[in-house]
Amino acid sequence: MDYSNIIDLLYLVSIIVFIIGLKGLSHPESARKGNQVAALGMGMAIVISLFAPETGDNNYLWIIGAMLVGGGIGLTSAKKVAMTKMPEMVSLFNGLGGACAMLIGIAEFGNLPAGTEMMSGAVLTNIFAMFVGAVSLTGSLVAYGKLNGSLRDNFTLPAPQLINITSLIGIIALSVMIMTQPELNMALVYALLGLSLFYGIAFVTPIGGGDMPVVISLLNSVTGIGATGAGLIYGNNIMIIGGILVGASGIILTVMMCEAMNRSLINVLVGNLGASGGGSGSDREEIVKEVNVSDLAIQLKYADKVTIVPGYGLAVAQAQHICHEIENALEDEGVEVRYAIHPVAGRMPGHMNVLLAESDVSYDKLLELEPANDSFPSTDVVLVIGANDVVNPSAKDDTSSPIYGMPILDVEMAKNVVVFKRGMSTGYAGVQNPLFFGDKTKMLFGDAKASLGKLKDEIANA
Amino acid sequence: MEQIINFLDDNTLAMLSLLVLSSFLGMEIIGKVPTVLHTPLMSGANAISGVVVIGAIILIRRADATDYLTLVLGFIGIALAMINVVGGFAVTNRMLDMFKKKERKN
Structure with missing residues (x-):
């Protein structure tokens, strides 16, 4: 009896399982299940490959040893x-x-x-x-x-x-x-x-x-x-x-x-x-305006609509949890808080969604690019936390800018913009950001987590 | 010319058909993915690419028990690919777990 056809048939089954898994992964409702289905398909395929007839010495000890080592490292690092x-x-x-x-x-x-x-x-x-x-x-x-x-x-x-x-x-x-x-x-x-x-x-x-x-x-x-x-x-x-x-x-x-x-x-x-970036705008001697935390706390409490624009800086500072706490504090005051997520905010698409989900921000508070831009004109305060390139207006009008043409979150449409930033350094793309010198913009320098912590206390006290 | 014809035996053609059809399937299967799923999808697909582990398993199983060069290369191959597979699926699951309890709009 020729086992190879049976093996191929079994492989076919695991291929189908893969395809169903991948399909599931591309829809929000089924993503989690899709991932598990794909993992199941992988498990099946590996088991089949272990038992398919082969002509060599099998060397199962080597295989099992390597699988345990690799699987162990993979699992630990994924958990940690x-x-x-x-x-x-x-x-x-x-x-x-x-x-x-x-x-x-x-x-x-x-x-x-x-x-x-x-x-x-x-x-x-x-x-x-x-x-x-x-x-x-x-x-x-x-x-x-x-x-x-x-x-x-x-x-x-x-x-x-x-x-x-x-x-x-x-x-x-x-x-x-x-x-x-x-x-x-x-x-x-x-x-x-x-x-x-x-x-x-x-x-x-x-x-x-x-x-x-x-x-x-x-x-x-x-x-x-x-x-x-x-x-x-x-x-x-x-x-x-x-x-x-x-x-x-x-x-x-x-x-x-x-x-x-x-x-x-x-x-x-x-x-x-x-x-190639860097140069543009750095020769300009423009003045940035700073805001202090207690003024900002009062401004936020009396706002109707606040939108938070998170970026990689938020991730680096591990400030997603405190960000959610501020959101809760403001919602308790009757302020409507939303998050505007640029498609490439962070270092990976969807990076911000994952981070905010980790700190229990509800899914329906996250606005994608276009709805966010539509909402800015009626927004009182935009908090830009650790984002830079995705809110850089040069992408709209400066043809010499290396990010020219990239759709941005047009935060300048809002009534006030506050930028949380460590210093005046440029973003990941290495280009200067005219937003920081804008009429409506105020800066709050320092580590995002520390600044947000102070802001939260001020909101509680004010 | 003869060499090119040698390349195109029945087996190669079957493989070629498989390749072409699977590529189309792969492109169709994704469709329109919301940005929120880009990272988990990439990570999940990344874990699937660890299917290469099967090659390393076959490599070791076919080797002589004394062919240490092949065994060591295969061992490293399996270990690395298993990190990719297990780590990839686990990390994806962790990310998607965070969306689980939330209300969804789409």
Whole structure:
């Protein structure tokens, strides 16, 4: 009896489970269940792969050991990670998946039987899995470093576009060389590996600013494609389909994020946003007005409508809980409090939603970009907490600004704007913000959590 | 030319069809996702890309018990991919748990 058909049938079932899970994940009502369904599909697929007939020594001890180590680390870090650190965590996880595809590619080169025809599908898929996996690994690590601040945005290579194109040409040339050799030349394989690892770095380094979420989404897609590559090596359907599902849906998600910023994907990838900004406006000697906390507390208490615009600064300061407490305090005074969420606020789309949900802010208080902009003219006070680029009016009118064209939260439409900020430094995109010098704007300098804490006390006392 | 024809045997064509059809499915399946779900969706899809762990499992199962290079590479591969899978699903679940008890408008 041939078991392989049964195995394929079982794999098909887990593929269907994956698809149902992914579908569920894309709707709010079913997202949680969708994630669990997808996890179930993954569990099934792994069990099937453990029991499918194979011709080797099985080496189950090695497999179980590795699964326990990896699963344990994964579970612990997922439980421990702070919600604010989510973007870099996802980025890191993603790189590890890529690393696995890369290792498979390397190992399977070593396993090619002597005398294998080099110009063959087997060699091509090995090259592909290794290349894509390596790019995903180093690219994700650079993204991780940039997000957690250990790599600064000014960490760039000279002439990045030239280096990128040269590396890509080198990768293609090396692949062709490997495939046209009479026999396997491991030196060339390692050269290709090295260049692929380097390309991942060179590809992500020039990208910075608010574009990081797009890059993570894109790298996620790349890892999916890497899994597909590894699946092609074994002719394994679930890896091929699972990988390409992630690859394709990742591209769509990436494009949706780009649309939210009103930019094309190409523009994000070669735009070099982080490095080119900075200059505009810094020569202006304009005066900022500061507000003191007790005045602000009174102003807020007598307002009818207050809107909070959260940004990454809120996440960094861990100020989401105190923010919710202020919301409650003001609601008790009869003030209507809403949150305006820019699609790319924070370091990941939906980042702010997750953070505010963590501190129990109710879902219907969160306004998306357009409803928020519609509501600003009737809003008394807007509190901009740790957000910068997403409220920068230069995106509307300054064609020289690197963020020109990005839709923003038009907070200047409101009657008063108060900006909570650590200092006068520029935002992640490195561009100056004319909002801070606006007629209606007042600044409240200091750590967001500390300032909000004082504000809460003042509201209670005033 | 002959080499190109060699590439296109039945098996390759079946794979190619699979690839093309799955790509379309992947693009269709997402549809219009509200921004609030972008992060969990990315994170969940990220966990699914850990399906590459199966490749590493196959790699180890096919290896000789004395082929330590392959075993070690496979071990590292499985461990890393399992971090991706388990961590990815757990983190996504944690994020989505926060939306659970709230009233939803859409």
